[in-house]
Amino acid sequence: MAEPFQDFAAERPMRKKFAKPPVKVACLPWCAFLDLFVASPANLLLVALRELDVAGKSPVPTYCISKGRKCSYLPSKRGGPRKKKQKASPSPEDSPEDAQYAVVPEFEEPAGMFSQIDVLSAPGAGLRHLDFTMPSMFQSYLGDENPSSVQMEPGPSSLNTQQCFVRTYGSEAEILNAYYDFIHSYFPLLPPRTSPPCRDRPLHCPISCSNPSAEPLMMYRPRSPLSLAVAAVLALIPHPADTEPTSPMSILQRRTYAHAFAQLANSIIEAECDLELSTTDPGQALSNPRPPISRDRLHARVPEDLETLLALLILSVYEYAQRGNLLKMRYRAGQALALALDKSLHAHVEENEFSEARRRAWWMTYYCVLQGSIVSTTPPTIVINDPQFTTPYPHFSSDSEGWSVLIQAQQVLVSATQFIDDLNKSLSSQSGMQYMYGRMQQLDSWTNAVLAQAEVLPIASLDTDFGDQHETITALCIRSISRIKLSSAQIKIHRFRAFSDIPLFIKRHCDLTAANPNHPPIDLNKLSISGSGIHNVSCPCSNLNPFQRSASTEYMTPSDSSTTSDTHPYIPQYPFASGFPYSSQHSAKICFNAAIVISRVFETLPYPHPLYSNQEQHQSRPLPRTMPSFACCLMQSSYAMFMIFYKARVAKQFSLDWENDLTGDSIDRLFGEIRQGLQRIIGVLSNYSLAFEALDGMRDEIQGAFHAAFPASV
Structure with a gap:
């Protein structure tokens, strides 16, 4: 019985295994990268690739260039929308009902x-x-793009000549004053000022741009997690002495300093939320009260134990607006909610000098938790009309x-x-x-x-x-x-x-x-x-x-x-x-x-x-x-x-x-x-x-x- 099969196999024509050699495996990372980003229309690289395509250029992977090879990558023909057959023009024999839909002209745009x-x-x-x-292998194709659209490092020629200024401050009082100047109107975490506004005096310290990856040099390091979180936002605002605030180097330095402040704030938050005996005697650690916080208040009417919570709320917005990280935004707000519930801020009724601070701390926490749900289109983690939330509104x-x-x-x-x-x-x-x-x-x-x-705006009396x-x-x-x-x-x-x-x-x-x-x-x-x-x-x-x-x-x-x-x-x-x-x-x-x-x-x-201390520091925009x-x-x-x-x-x-x-x-x-x-x-x-x-x-x-x-x- 084996002979017929052997004869049949012998009669089959021999074919070459490949009519064309396969593409080398080394190109696969480039292909996968292209497929990944083309699938995401919101990605910035796709915009650059479209522009290259419009200009008649084809982006070639760095590997192929370094090896002196011609890239032979071809996109997959699988998937995508199915091509529909072109329908013929309606004939007079077609039914009137079909004709009323077939005569719709094409919308031109x-x-x-x-x-x-x-x-x-x-x-x-x-x-x-x-x-x-x-x-980094793909940044070479986007090097001429606007720095606001892609993350790019400044060129070597600008490192030796440019000096940058970053908005940092030299004391807790100056940071608090800047909070009221730049943050409070849009995000009123703290009670009103307890002292008259002061002139804005960011440190006038030019920063060398010779080593962008170096750890930022801080002339003053804020002590409180709240002042550090505020400093992270303030560092993003262009310094009044910066003549080129939109240059890649200025943007990079502001980003570096802001993130350094944010990380320091997070480290203090973690340290203050930790229990001293949690690693050696967990059972005893839970039964002991939390150790007192030994530092001066940032605000006279805000207790020290609220500063950690308020810092988390600022960092939640920082993660969204600066880092673009929705997950961390919600995580920081969730941490603040856990602290607020632990302190029973949601049911605070006691009236004292800290009442307004506690009210604002709770309702801004509530606000940020819901905001994380809104921007991520996810169900809220709290019941929005929970009857246990009895804290009066701030004033x-x-x-x-x-x-x-x-x-x-x-x-x-x-x-x-x-x-x-x-x-x-x-x-x-x-x-x-x-x-x-x-x-x-x-x-x-x-x-x-x-x-x-x-x-219905109230009649405001300006005292x-x-x-x-x-x-x-x-x-x-x-x-x-x-x-x-x-x-x-x-x-x-x-x-x-x-x-x-x-x-x-x-x-x-x-x-x-x-x-x-x-x-x-x-x-x-x-x-x-x-x-x-x-x-x-x-x-x-x-x-x-x-x-x-x-x-x-x-x-x-x-x-x-x-x-x-x-x-x-x-x-x-x-x-x-x-x-x-x-x-x-x-x-x-x-x-x-x-x-x-x-x-x-x-x-x-x-x-x-x-x-400002003088009129010369006023910016043109x-x-x-x-x-x-x-x-x-x-x-x-x-x-x-x-x-x-x-x-x-x-x-x-x-x-x-x-x-x-x-x-x-x-x-x-x-x-x-x-x-x-x-x-x-x-x-x-x-x-x-x-x-x-x-x-x-x-x-x-x-x-x-x-x-x-x-x-x-x-």
């Missing part, structure tokens, strides 16, 4: 206009991650309701963020939509009620006392921040409904082309943009999974078999659409108005105005605002404006009436408002990014999409 919109509202959208550095002498409005705004925003996740689950499970409709209405009513409180004047400014800032947060909540509540009539949005989110059997499926590809135009329009923050129609009657609505005014001729009415308590046009207007409010209110936040823990609201605003811009462009090209008020010149005026709103957002982020590097990415993401949408404004 400049290439690349919306290719970046899908990342604008993702958790941590646009943040640069300084804790994850780029391998502004000029605004008795300011703190209440801020905390309510934070509660609304975290609830709106959770609403997105719950809507995703309802669409995925095809159940609970009636509950989601009601919840959307409740959240909208709650938001409007708190927004009405936030917009001659220095403390009240500065607290009045802080109270006004808190009101503005509350309005920003509430407007962001409005966008989160309404954005799915607002854009549920946009074909590309629906296709990306829910794959609803066959959801309604009463209408023939439309070919949404006919509405896609040719070339590399609008093809990634989505909102990843909501993570809306593909939706298939359920057999349950819960999704059946009276409009399933009828056409409403909320439906465009080329978009069928989907089964869940009319169940929403608001039309898509109404929700779109809410999103647009909220986005414009965010852009305007951010711009009205005051700049720091420290007192405003100092950066600080503590932008709520910068994600800017991303929400820009996302909404870009989507409204696209929606209006579709309406204008197809001559659709958007409730008869967005046609012709009115659409052009709308485009002008959107352009101005986006320019305000870019300006705000440019100001923040003078100090906080992680926000560079936010600015660049929005600016790139803005230039694609408004090329004439470049």
